[in-house]
Amino acid sequence: MTTNSVIYNCVWVLVAVGISGCIKEVSFKQETSPSAIAIYGAITNDPRPQELAIVQTGGFEKDDAQRPVIGAVAILQDDLGNKEQYIEMADGRYILSKTIVKGVPGRTYKIEIVLPDGKIIHSNPEKMPAVLPIEKLYGRNDSTQTLTLYADMTIPGGQEAWVRWEADRVRLLRELPKGPFGPPPKICYLWTHFSRQEANLFHSNEINDYHVIGQDVGMSNINSTFYERNCIQMYQFSTTAASYNFWGDVQKAANPKGTIFDTPPAAVKGNLHYVSDPDTPVFGFFEAMSVDTARLFVYRDEFEGIIVTDPCNLNYSSYGLASNGYAPECIDCLLKESATLEKPWFW
């Protein structure tokens, strides 16, 4: 737990001492500010295509969700003068195929976006840092049924390093047998993200090599989704100071507890701005970062003292039972969001 998150959690201090603190949901209709543009994208040394998201901010009422920006033109440029345009997909998502502009550590990148109304947005240049390898990835569970992931790494002396972690998880889901005359049961692979609401960040500027051992890089609740084999894919991003500060600010702004010890909130400033109107805010960030990936396969029998139940057990009810008594995805695993029959290459 970081020092900042410790302070944020102090609401539980009050609850803990039993002094009847209470939090209640309230209706909060008020005059909202005009909708603004929010953008997130990145260029990494990973050769696979990468996504850029452009949205308009949304309000807090049910019918006022954020809206995708359709019809924008986004171009990435590196310090060698190479340019490549993103290809528009659905829902305000744009894909960079990296056929022209490659992600190379040491190079500097910036993005230009032309919105449908003609306004132009630029990002500040970001220089991609060197790759920082994960030396070891491992997990431990505690009695509160939480799996905590740890990483070891070495930060070279004299190198100021800003590090952030994200994780994906792939789990296997087997359908129930369809009977002796039915088709063979399918095996699905379900991709999900570890929660990114609270960023895991690390910074070092040691003179000598610094060996980081047991850095807390993510956690997940242990439940029936761990009944079958899981693979956790950990991305260790070596980022810039600006990106590090941005995600630190996001953590503060996005996870308020409302306690007396909260830092007063504020809008998070990124590295994007309108060319012709710098005072109008553009939210979000475009970052250049190098990535190293490590994978950890997890089996249910590795959890000490925890019994993981079968999600397709008839008695297991938390998934919402189908008419025949089983969870729908136990009958057809493709009903589950993000499920695919394609076996990951590392499986």
Added chain:
Amino acid sequence: MYRYLLVIFTTTICFVSLRAQSLYDIAITAKFDEVQIPAVLAELERKAGVHIYYHPDLIPAYKVSFDFQKSSLKVALQQVLEGSNMRFTNIGNDKIVIGPKDQMNSAYLVDLVAGWESGKYQSPLLMDLLEKNLIIGETGARVSGSKLLIKGEIKDYSTEEAIVGATVFVRETGDGTATDENGKFNLKVPTGTWSLLIEYIGYQSVLVKLTANDDGNMTIVLNPNPLQLTEVLVKGEAVQRSTNSTNLGLEKLDVKVMRELPSLLGESDVVKSLLYLPGVSTVGEGSGGFNVRGGNIDQNLVMQDGMPLFNASHALGFFSVFNADAVDNVTLYKGHIPAQYGGRLSSVLDVGLKDGNRFGWHGNGSVGVISSKAVLEGPIIKDKLSILVGGRGSYIGYILPQVRNRSVARSATRFNDQLAKITWRISPKATFRVLGVNTYDYFRYDNEFGYDWQNQQLGASLDLIHNSHFSTSVSVSGVRYKASLFDPEGNDAFSLISGIDNYKAKIENLLLTGQDKHSLRFGVEANLFDTAPEQLEPKEGATAVLPKKVERGGGREFGFFVQDEWKFNPRISISVGLRYSLFQQTGPVTVYNYEPNAPKEDETVVGEETFSASDVVKSYQGFEPRASVKYSFDEYTSVKGSYNLLRQYVHLISNTAAPTPVDLWQVSGPYLPPQVADQYSLGIYKNTENTMWEYSLEGYFKKIKNQPEYKDLPDLLLNERLETELLQGKGRTWGAEVSIRKATGKWTGWVSYTFSRAEVQVNGTYPSETINGGKWYPSGFDKPHQLSVVGRCQINPRNIFNFNFTYNSGRPITVPLNYYSINGVVIPNYSERNSFRIKDYHRLDLAYTIDNSKAKVKGWRGSLTFSVYNIYARKNPFSVFFKRNNNERVSAYELSVLGTVMPAMTYNFTF
């Protein structure tokens, strides 16, 4: 013979019966309002022409109010004694005897009448005067006729608390004075023998036969008079507040009243009680410190017996560290701050602790819901050397394991404090005091995180009287504040330690000149600040934590002051002072240099310079004029005006809504210039002739330079370039405070209303150094409307009812206007800083005290207080925040720190 006796007996009985019948029928017309029963009986004696006998120790000790309109004497006596176990009977010859109903036999009656007639018993009304003899100085020490300065102090016998407003009257000369807010007085008499009559309501008067041979000190203790205990001390205080003092914005908190106020979980608290005074507020329940006239909490100089405190909070701010049983007096300067005080912009809170009782051993304390405290005091050498020791401990930590929630059950919390004070009266002209205080807090939530913090204070002072015109007070002290935030377990277990040390020496002289029209205080004060480096230390086995240490440097502050209280004429008094302060920041510290014409950011650093502990990094200095003028229209009405310039060189770097224990105390340096405030105040004060009512109206305006503000979402912990997150702004506060107090009678209390505004402007050269576009915006402590109603009803000597109602505007907050989601993270987009407010705050508390301590003066005495905090269980919101709920929508939530009714019971004892 038998027949003869029978005739006589029958005749006597008939006569007595007839006479009694006529005696009882005597019509009485009299009105009594809050009068002691002996006084009622004395008046009935006078009106009816009878003698009433009773045992003085058995007569009920409470006040009564009656309006007899041609009532018979019998009915009057029945009403007077109603509810007691006393009965009355006529024994002939206009004699009425009152006694316990089960003892009214002939032997009792005969003994009682004989006791009165022999002088064994007498009316308690005649028992008021206690005579004492006192000699000051050796015979011939001064030339006959020399005028001497007698410095005196008047205290309560049982509690040793100072008595404010007691009168001292020299019978031979007709001169007199009254004790000040610290229970002290100065009296000038020629050498010789004098009769000093010392009086105060509710106490037995004392006649001191004083043989004055030389200048010196005297301390008089007054015995509470059980027959008059229902008067409250507010009366004397009211006289001081409105008519005698030249000081604007001076608030005295009556310690007795404070103990009876309804309080959270029954814990009497100095700081929380201040919040009922006009112009004093807090950001919310459970937050430490207090805000005076819209100022930040670090703009208050909080002192305990003259020693500064850097964190006066227990339990993260729910209570203060002051042990109410050891507190003698509480003074808050919020308007005119005399020149002998310096270093803060908004107020000075001076909490004085009692000296140990020099005459006998006494103790007092309380047992409450979450903590208990006790104080023991007494003489080591009678009348020479005394000691006071006190302590408090909480036991809420023992309750936590019983809580169902496993994380709460594994948590731990405790706080405690200890103090010891030795007072050595070396001679009538010299008193030496030593005080040591330790306070400690610990809180841990499960195995996730925790805080602990500690105050340690050690100080000594010497008060010397040189002659009738000149006295000196010398004090030295050392204060250490240390705090840590920790993560107790795991690979990332750490301790983050910070703190500040202060070493202080002060010499203050008092010179009375110009035929006592001038009270001149002058002296020098030196403060050494040593801000402990911020240190991040991994716990054993915590391999994921990088040790880090950030030096914050230290500082030296010197102050030279002179302050004159000048009684220009009977109508005009002037308090004028000048303070010169010099501050030097010292190392060890690294100072970074930044690109010229660029904002101070990590990216614009161009170099650094390292300073050692002996190096002076940066100096600031300046004069601080202070002046206050009082014009009295008459004895009961005055108008006052004041101007103060104040400088502050030590700042609390805190960017949370309420302070945390690990907030940084940072001295001024190259990038953190001192805060400077100009404050103007004007007030009008009116007392009614009987001092029952006091009215006041004060207005003020204050402007502040270099008020620290913060960039958006700053990183303050372990930041070696703190200036990259800090901004300097302008501040302005203004407002008006109206107060109506009722000081005497069955009901006492006050109503105060405050209108105040506090605004900040940060308009830097660069966009990143500008807040809200450079416009003025409300500070986090801006609460325009505050109302306090505090009432106390003395139902009878044993039963007291208190209530307080408080209302204030909601504090300013920054709220999300809309949101966006990027890379799987929902991020709110917030409004301009402090551009919204939470809902208004209001609360009603009640307390009922059954006080058996007033039935007697000595021995074990106890009182029981039942209190209910927030009786209508209002969920006063502290903040509004937003988070993603289970449906992936973003919802608004309100946090109420204390959202329910909180009953409590406290037993207070004295012996």
